[in-house]
Amino acid sequence: MGQLVAQVEAGSAMVPPTGSPADQTTVRRSNLSLVLRYLSTRGPASRAAIAAETGLNKTTVSSLISELQARGLVTETGLQQAGAVGRPGRAISLDGATVGALGLEINVDYIATYGLDLTGRTLIDRRVGFDAMGSDVDRSLRQLSQVMGAALTDLDSAGLRVMGITVAVPGLVNVETGTVLYAPNLGWRNVPVAQRLADTAPTVPIPVSVDNDANLAALAEFTVGVAAGTPDLVYLTGEVGVGGGVISGGRLLRGGDGFAGEVGHLPVDPNGDRCGCGRTGCWETKVGLAALVRMAAPDHAYGRSDSGPVRVPEERLAEIERRQAAGDRRVEQALREIARWLGVGGAILVNLLNPRVIVLGGYFARFRGQLIADAQAELDRLVVAGPDARCLFVASELDFRAAAHGAAHVAVERVLTDPTMVAMLASEPSQPSWRRR
Ligand SMILES: [Zn+2]
Numbered sequence: 001m002g003q004l005v006a007q008v009e010a011g012s013a014m015v016p017p018t019g020s021p022a023d024q025t026t027v028r029r030s031n032l033s034l035v036l037r038y039l040s041t042r043g044p045a046s047r048a049a050i051a052a053e054t055g056l057n058k059t060t061v062s063s064l065i066s067e068l069q070a071r072g073l074v075t076e077t078g079l080q081q082a083g084a085v086g087r088p089g090r091a092i093s094l095d096g097a098t099v100g101a102l103g104l105e106i107n108v109d110y111i112a113t114y115g116l117d118l119t120g121r122t123l124i125d126r127r128v129g130f131d132a133m134g135s136d137v138d139r140s141l142r143q144l145s146q147v148m149g150a151a152l153t154d155l156d157s158a159g160l161r162v163m164g165i166t167v168a169v170p171g172l173v174n175v176e177t178g179t180v181l182y183a184p185n186l187g188w189r190n191v192p193v194a195q196r197l198a199d200t201a202p203t204v205p206i207p208v209s210v211d212n213d214a215n216l217a218a219l220a221e222f223t224v225g226v227a228a229g230t231p232d233l234v235y236l237t238g239e240v241g242v243g244g245g246v247i248s249g250g251r252l253l254r255g256g257d258g259f260a261g262e263v264g265h266l267p268v269d270p271n272g273d274r275c276g277c278g279r280t281g282c283w284e285t286k287v288g289l290a291a292l293v294r295m296a297a298p299d300h301a302y303g304r305s306d307s308g309p310v311r312v313p314e315e316r317l318a319e320i321e322r323r324q325a326a327g328d329r330r331v332e333q334a335l336r337e338i339a340r341w342l343g344v345g346g347a348i349l350v351n352l353l354n355p356r357v358i359v360l361g362g363y364f365a366r367f368r369g370q371l372i373a374d375a376q377a378e379l380d381r382l383v384v385a386g387p388d389a390r391c392l393f394v395a396s397e398l399d400f401r402a403a404a405h406g407a408a409h410v411a412v413e414r415v416l417t418d419p420t421m422v423a424m425l426a427s428e429p430s431q432p433s434w435r436r437r
Helices: 021-042 047-054 058-070 137-157 193-200 213-224 289-296 313-325 329-353 362-366 368-382 399-417
Strands: 074-079 090-094 099-106 110-117 122-129 161-169 172-174 179-183 188-191 208-212 233-236 244-248 357-360 392-395
Touching (some): 021 058, 021 090, 047 058, 047 090, 058 074, 099 213, 110 137, 122 399, 137 188, 161 213, 172 208, 179 193, 208 213, 213 244, 244 329, 289 313, 289 329, 289 362, 313 329, 313 362, 329 357, 329 368, 357 362, 362 368, 362 399
Parallel strands (some): 099 161, 233 357, 357 392
Antiparallel strands (some): 074 090, 110 122, 172 179, 179 188, 233 244
C-alpha cells in the first residue's frame, strides 16, 4: 500500500524524548507512525532493518514494535533472510487481520461501499442503485446509514475493528466539520453529513469524515491507479457531475477554502445549456454523463419521470452500447462531441496546472476507445505550450469505485498517521463494535 499524504518522512526520526510528558507522547506517536508507515510502504522487515532505515535506535524500535503488536497493528511473520543490514531477525509485517476502514460514496444514482484492511486488502466492494437526485436529504442519509450499517456488520463478522469511515460526496465539502456545503446534483446545501451519520449510531465511536468525491478518487489514483505516483495528476469523475481532483507536486491541492478542483463548472459555452448549479454552459453540461445520455439516448435522459427504475450508471451505458452496436449514429456523434469538449476543458487544466496525466474516471473510462484519441488531439491543438507540455489522457482502471476506494484509503491513512487511535488489544478489549451496541 502506498502513502496518501506522508506526514512523517522516513529519515526524519525524532530525537529520543527528553522534554515534557506531552512532548514525549507526541514523539512516541510520531515514531510509532514512522515504523508503521515504513512497514506499509516497504513490506516485512526485521527490527534491525527498521532501525537502520528509520534512524531510530534498536531499543526504541523493539519497544515501538511491542506497542504496535499490542494494538494489533503488526505481527511477527518468521525469520527474515540475512540482508545487507545486521543479523537475521524475525520479520515484522503489518497485521491485516484486525484493523480496517470503510469508504462510502453517495452519488447521483448509486451508493458505493469499499472496505479495506490495514494492509490494503479489499474486503468489501459493492454498489447499489439509489436515486439520490430524486430523494430528499433525509431519505438519502437514511439510505447511506443503512448501507454503512450493513458494511460495518460485515467487517465486524470478519473480525475487523473499523477505525475510520470516510464518505465521498460530489460537492463542496468543509472537511474540518464534515459538512457538505453545496452538492448541486444532489440538491444538498449545508448538510452536516458526518454529524448526521454519527447520530444514527451514537454508541459506535468510529470517526466519520467527509470529502469531495473527486479529491478522494484522485488520491486513489495517486496511490493504486494507472498513474500511481505521478506527482502532477488530475482525476476527472465521469458521472452526471464532473469533478476534478488535483494532485500537484505529490499533494492534493485543496486551495484556500478547500474548494479547488470544481472543474465541472468551468464556464466553457456562454450559449450552452443550464447546469445543475444554475449557471449556463458549464463544462459538465458538455461532457457529463447526463449530456451523453441526452445526446445518445434521449428517451433515457436523466430527470425524465418515465425513464424507468433507478439504474446504476453501467445500465445506462450498456443501453447506449446496445444502440451503438445496432448502428444508431447518434451514439458515435455524441461521443465525438464529448471527446472534443474533453479536449477543450483538458487544455484549460493543462494551461492552469500543467499535469502530466489527466485520468479519466467513471463513464469516460468505459468509452476510452472512442474518447481518448479525439480528446488528446483537441488538447494538443489548444495547449499554449504545445508539445512541450507533455500531458496524456489515460483511462482509470478503478471504474466507478475510485472515490469509495480512496475514501477507505484515507481512513487507513489516519491509522498510519496516529497508531494510538487503535486501542490496545489486551488492556482495552471492549472497543464497542457495531453489533454489540
Ligand atoms: Zn455548473
